[in-house]
Amino acid sequence: MFAPPVQRLVTELGKLPGIGQRTAQRLAFHILGTDPEDANALAAAIREVKEKIRPCEVCFNLADEARCRICQDERRDPAIICVVEGPGDIVPIERTHEFRGRYHVLGGALSPIDGVDPEDLKVAELYRRVSESHPPVREVVIATNPTTTGEATAHHIAAALHERTPDVAVTRLASGLPVGGDLEYADEVTLGRAFAGRREIA
Amino acid sequence: MFAPPVQRLVTELGKLPGIGQRTAQRLAFHILGTDPEDANALAAAIREVKEKIRPCEVCFNLADEARCRICQDERRDPAIICVVEGPGDIVPIERTHEFRGRYHVLGGALSPIDGVDPEDLKVAELYRRVSESHPPVREVVIATNPTTTGEATAHHIAAALHERTPDVAVTRLASGLPVGGDLEYADEVTLGRAFAGRREIA
Secondary structure: OOOHHHHHHHHHHHOOOOOOHHHHHHHHHHHHHOOHHHHHHHHHHHHHHHHHOEEOOOOOOEEOOOOOHHHHOOOOEEEEEEEEOOHHHHHHHHHHOOOOEEEEEOOOOOEHHHOEOHHHOOHHHHHHHHHHOOOOOOEEEEOOOOOHHHHHHHHHHHHHHHHHOOOOEEEEOOOOOOOOOOHHHOOHHHHHHHHHOOOOOO | OOOHHHHHHHHHHHOOOOOOHHHHHHHHHHHHHOOHHHHHHHHHHHHHHHHHOEEOOOOOOEEOOOOOHHHHOOOOEEEEEEEEOOHHHHHHHHHHOOOOEEEEEOOOOOEHHHOEOHHHOOHHHHHHHHHHOOOOOOEEEEOOOOOHHHHHHHHHHHHHHHHHOOOOEEEEOOOOOOOOOOHHHOOHHHHHHHHHOOOOOO
16 A cells, blocks of 8 residues: 555564554655655664674673773772673663662673573673672672563672682662552562661651 | 763653653664664665655655555545645544545645645645645545634535535545444543434434
8 A cells, every 4th residue: 555665664664563554654754754854864874883883892781982981980999890782771871870880791691481592691701700890899889770681690600700709799779659659550570679678767 | 970972872862752861862772772774774774765665746644755555546446535744644543444536745734823725724725735636526525623723624624625616516524433442431522422413323
């Protein structure tokens, strides 16, 4: 029903995550209606990231040079490393302004069912980085997701680091009630974690 | 926080309708993770629609030749024209398989508040097409949206056609209860239309 170029665009847009057939059509019609410069800017931006972006040689974050912006920033403390599953996880952590160390991007979480083993993640690179760092690493904060696979990954890495570099503190982000949340709506696992992690306030 | 090429892609994706900052980031990370061929296919599809797609010279539907596929199809009845606001409205109508005539795409709906006047739509082209058609047009089905602007556009066009080509029947799609819907949840305007448009069934 569509001319083939329109159909091809709908098909390509429909391959994006969370974009169904209807949304792909709506986006395609929007692109058809925009200025050619806007549409070409989008096309150029897509090509550009595929050409220019590569993993940072230190932490595997996205970079357009050998090292990412965070690894290049001398003000960031190299003695504390926050381990995340993907580069997208760095965004919300940076937004908190709570963390001034460096990152290490694993490229996923361990999941034997899905065939994701330690060799598929940048864990060996993490162990090497921690053991060879000058100045020495003081703390590794494991910020994998609070999911089954994220927890399994955290425990695997914590055990390996304890064995290889016993002087380095290994911590995990706290689980608990979301700020602004409501006890009534908290699931029991989260509420259980909130109890287990309770802290004295006075 | 992102490398500039990544930020540019997030910005360009965020200009698409219904794509907020978070979704744009998610899509950008997805594109970063795909095969270069997939990403380039999307970029190429965007460029291609902007290069190849233009309005059909007869009905203003999207076309990759002078005339769209529907206007080229000899089996489609040229004596009945369905008037729609945009090319996207053709899709759901074609899906019904109820309509075997031709289309006329207005390019929007009349909305004086937003500065959309008859000169901004393809209404003059519609009047000319209807009055000069061989074989003559028997019926114009106005399928603008059942919204304030869509209704206003329908009434404006119906009045103009009645004046210029009084022999041509002008019809409007029925408003009423959606099939599979529930009376209890119908809004009063829709229910009122359903009453006004009631038909004998036996």
